[in-house]
Structures are given as C-alpha cells and as structure tokens.
Amino acid sequence: MRVIAGDLKGRQLKAVSGKSTRPTTDKVKEAVFQVMGPFFDGGNVLDLFAGSGSMGIEALSRGMEYGVFVDKHPKAIHTIYENLRTMNLEHSSEVFRAEAHRALKAAAKRELKFDLILLDPPYGKVDYEEILNDIIKLNLIQSGGTIYCEHDLSEKLPSKVEHLEVHKAERYGGTIGITIYKA
Incomplete structure (x- = not known):
C-alpha cells in the first residue's frame, strides 16, 4: 500500500494488522481520486472509518490542508498515528x-x-443514508464538497439525500462499489 500521487507519491503506508480492516487497493484509490479531483487547493478532509488512514493521507498528499482521522479500533488508531x-x-x-456518529457530533x-x-x-455494517443525513443535518460538508462512499455492490445507496446528489457511481471488480456525492 502506497501513496499514489502528490507530495508523498510513492511512500509506503502500513496496513492495520489482522482482518478487521480492508484497505482500498492502489488501483481503486488512483481511479477514484481522478474523479474526485486529482489535486486539491487546500481544504479539510474527514476520513471517518479511517483504518490505516490511507485515503485521508492520499488527500493530504494531493493538496488538502488538514485531515481528521476517525476509527473505533485501537489497532487502526495506532496504525494511523504511525503512518x-x-x-x-x-x-x-x-x-x-470514536464511533462514527459520536465523531460527527463532536465535529459539529x-x-x-x-x-x-x-x-x-x-461492508454491510453501516446505514449510509443515516450517516449522509447526519452529515447534512450537522452541516459538516462545505458547499461544493465531495463525499466518497466505498461499499459492497449489494448495498444500494440513495441517489439523492437532501442537497447531495450522486456525482459518479462505479463498480470496481466484482464486489466494490464507489458512490461519490457532491454537495
């Protein structure tokens, strides 16, 4: 697992030990960042189910100014700090x-x-519609902001939530779905 582009391009990241997390592959990470914005001009990123922190670190490498990383598992937190x-x-x-809903309330x-x-x-453990509604209700996404959702293909995400609309929905391989919302 590595940083794909930006200031930290090519640097190796540690994965969380054990089977409690499922890292986003480099190939998927590269593809989705091309859609979300290959490079950013500042801004804040929230990596809510951070695991190793790989996605949030990729965003920082590509120009985000500040990142908030949240996970509830001690091994993940340790790995994020290391990375x-x-x-x-x-x-x-x-x-x-922290647990995701508590973290969103704390950020608000x-x-x-x-x-x-x-x-x-x-996969299959979170109600995306509930989390997306919390993000909107708590006013956590900037106007024009992006929300990236990685999910199992069997999970159906809403096409619209409040003022969020699907910007892109893609399949990667036989099991991974990516849905990107724009505010």
Missing part, C-alpha cells in the same frame, strides 16, 4: 478513537466543515 508520523503529517492532522460541536468526507466502513 502520519512516517509521512510527517502530525502537524496537519488529528486522530480520534467544534463547527468543523469539510471539503472532502471519506466513508469506507466495514
């Missing part, structure tokens, strides 16, 4: 061990807003 330290990104990021209390929100939870 951020290795990439020298501690100064431009925060890491929280701090009046944080994000230009990019990355959602890659364990």
Whole structure:
C-alpha cells in the first residue's frame, strides 16, 4: 500500500494488522481520486472509518490542508498515528478513537466543515443514508464538497439525500462499489 500521487507519491503506508480492516487497493484509490479531483487547493478532509488512514493521507498528499482521522479500533488508531508520523503529517492532522456518529457530533460541536468526507466502513455494517443525513443535518460538508462512499455492490445507496446528489457511481471488480456525492 502506497501513496499514489502528490507530495508523498510513492511512500509506503502500513496496513492495520489482522482482518478487521480492508484497505482500498492502489488501483481503486488512483481511479477514484481522478474523479474526485486529482489535486486539491487546500481544504479539510474527514476520513471517518479511517483504518490505516490511507485515503485521508492520499488527500493530504494531493493538496488538502488538514485531515481528521476517525476509527473505533485501537489497532487502526495506532496504525494511523504511525503512518502520519512516517509521512510527517502530525502537524496537519488529528486522530480520534470514536464511533462514527459520536465523531460527527463532536465535529459539529467544534463547527468543523469539510471539503472532502471519506466513508469506507466495514461492508454491510453501516446505514449510509443515516450517516449522509447526519452529515447534512450537522452541516459538516462545505458547499461544493465531495463525499466518497466505498461499499459492497449489494448495498444500494440513495441517489439523492437532501442537497447531495450522486456525482459518479462505479463498480470496481466484482464486489466494490464507489458512490461519490457532491454537495
């Protein structure tokens, strides 16, 4: 697993040990960032089910200014800290061990807003519509912002939630679905 493009291009990332996470492959990561915006001119990213932090680190490498990484598993949190330290990104990021809904509420209390929100939870374990509604209700996405959802193909994501609309929906391989919303 590596950083695909940007300032940190080619740098190796550690994966979370064990089977509790499923890293996004380099091929899928490269393809989706070409759709979301190959490079960013500043902004904040929220990597909500961060795992190793690979997707959020990719966004920082490609020009996002600040990243918030959230996961509820101790091994994932440890790996995120290691990867951020290795990439020298501690100064431009925060890491929280929390359940997703609690993390969203905490971000809203701090009046944080994000230009990019990355959602890659364990397949079949999360109600995407509920999370997307929380993001809208808590006013966490900037106008014009992007929400990336990686999911099992069997999961059907809504075509519209409030003022979010599907920008792109793709299949990758036989099991991975990607749905990208624009605010």
